[in-house]
Amino acid sequence: MSEFGIQDIAKVVDTLEKDLLHPYMRRGLMFGHTDIEKIFEAIKKKQEFAVMTGIKPTGQYHIGSLITCNEVLYFQKHGGKVYFCIADMEAYLHSKTPLKEGHETAIDNIADILALGLDLKDSYIYKQSEEKEVLRLASIFSRNVTYNMLKGIYGEQAFGAYQSALIQVGDILLPQLGDYEGPILTVTPVGLEQAPHARLTRDLARKQYFRDLYGFKMPSFTFHQILGSLDGGDKMSKSAGSTFMITLSETEKTLKKKIPAIITGGRDTKQEQLKLGGQPEICRVFDLYRFFFTEDDNELEKRQQECKSGKILCGECKQDLFSRARKFIEKHQDKKESKVDLAKQILEEQ
Numbered sequence: 001m002s003e004f005g006i007q008d009i010a011k012v013v014d015t016l017e018k019d020l021l022h023p024y025m026r027r028g029l030m031f032g033h034t035d036i037e038k039i040f041e042a043i044k045k046k047q048e049f050a051v052m053t054g055i056k057p058t059g060q061y062h063i064g065s066l067i068t069c070n071e072v073l074y075f076q077k078h079g080g081k082v083y084f085c086i087a088d089m090e091a092y093l094h095s096k097t098p099l100k101e102g103h104e105t106a107i108d109n110i111a112d113i114l115a116l117g118l119d120l121k122d123s124y125i126y127k128q129s130e131e132k133e134v135l136r137l138a139s140i141f142s143r144n145v146t147y148n149m150l151k152g153i154y155g156e157q158a159f160g161a162y163q164s165a166l167i168q169v170g171d172i173l174l175p176q177l178g179d180y181e182g183p184i185l186t187v188t189p190v191g192l193e194q195a196p197h198a199r200l201t202r203d204l205a206r207k208q209y210f211r212d213l214y215g216f217k218m219p220s221f222t223f224h225q226i227l228g229s230l231d232g233g234d235k236m237s238k239s240a241g242s243t244f245m246i247t248l249s250e251t252e253k254t255l256k257k258k259i260p261a262i263i264t265g266g267r268d269t270k271q272e273q274l275k276l277g278g279q280p281e282i283c284r285v286f287d288l289y290r291f292f293f294t295e296d297d298n299e300l301e302k303r304q305q306e307c308k309s310g311k312i313l314c315g316e317c318k319q320d321l322f323s324r325a326r327k328f329i330e331k332h333q334d335k336k337e338s339k340v341d342l343a344k345q346i347l348e349e350q
């Protein structure tokens, strides 16, 4: 955290009233920030600010990407205008996804975020490939970025990957351009793996030349823990393959297959678990409860205690998870179905 200038969010959450906090802040899942105090002040004073986020249209939403969504919706609920980027250019440059294919996936992704509760009145949804100002910003920023800087952050990459990093900087600073909101506070919730990228964005935003040109305010970031894959891998991601993630399109049949296979912190035998208790701190099932499937902090605490004391066993814990996940996804799919036409319309009108 100190290497990337990330502050401990626990030290500032007390400045917000408890009912204004997101559960991730209370549970330490959102643990770091840069300049979040300014956003908290804006929330308290009901001042305008923008929330920046996006998705690479390379596949379905999975539950790992839902973490950022939940945070974005939280900031929107508390007054932020959402800038939602369909990162089709990044998908093209990084994953070689043709723009047309990215367009089709984007419809699905937008329907998802609408079903999750994005309020269109306070949102701007755009595709990178069509948003000339983002592409222009990326070109302008490139004058202050050297090959060695990019290599230091992202390692040896094809030039397209470096280009897409600059495009993302453009995304984050887009809301501050005169034709959009003008210089405004912005917050971008990300996983910790994005820390180097956040630093690059802030380094460019603070350059005197760009400040004089655009009057940028320093962009704020929040950092959350990353949800690992179902088999215990470090990150649930589209590239890890669908077997190791839960998508928002799971059916009862696929959930029945995936949930029993999730890695847990359970012991080798029932007797051992009754005696020693489970280990929720290394359990992916418990992670899913912490991030998504338990709203009430006391209930979460109770499950943790019951696990540690051996009062509940992994089978029943997974059965409960299955019921909750199934209910959530079923409800989501119903809502999503009614949003597909709207999602198409949004993209066509851009």
Ligand code: SF4
Binding pocket: 264, 265, 266, 278, 279, 280, 283, 284, 285, 286, 307, 308, 312, 313, 314, 315, 317, 318
């Ligand atoms: S009882 Fe539940 S929380 Fe505890 S280790 Fe088993 S699956 Fe994980």
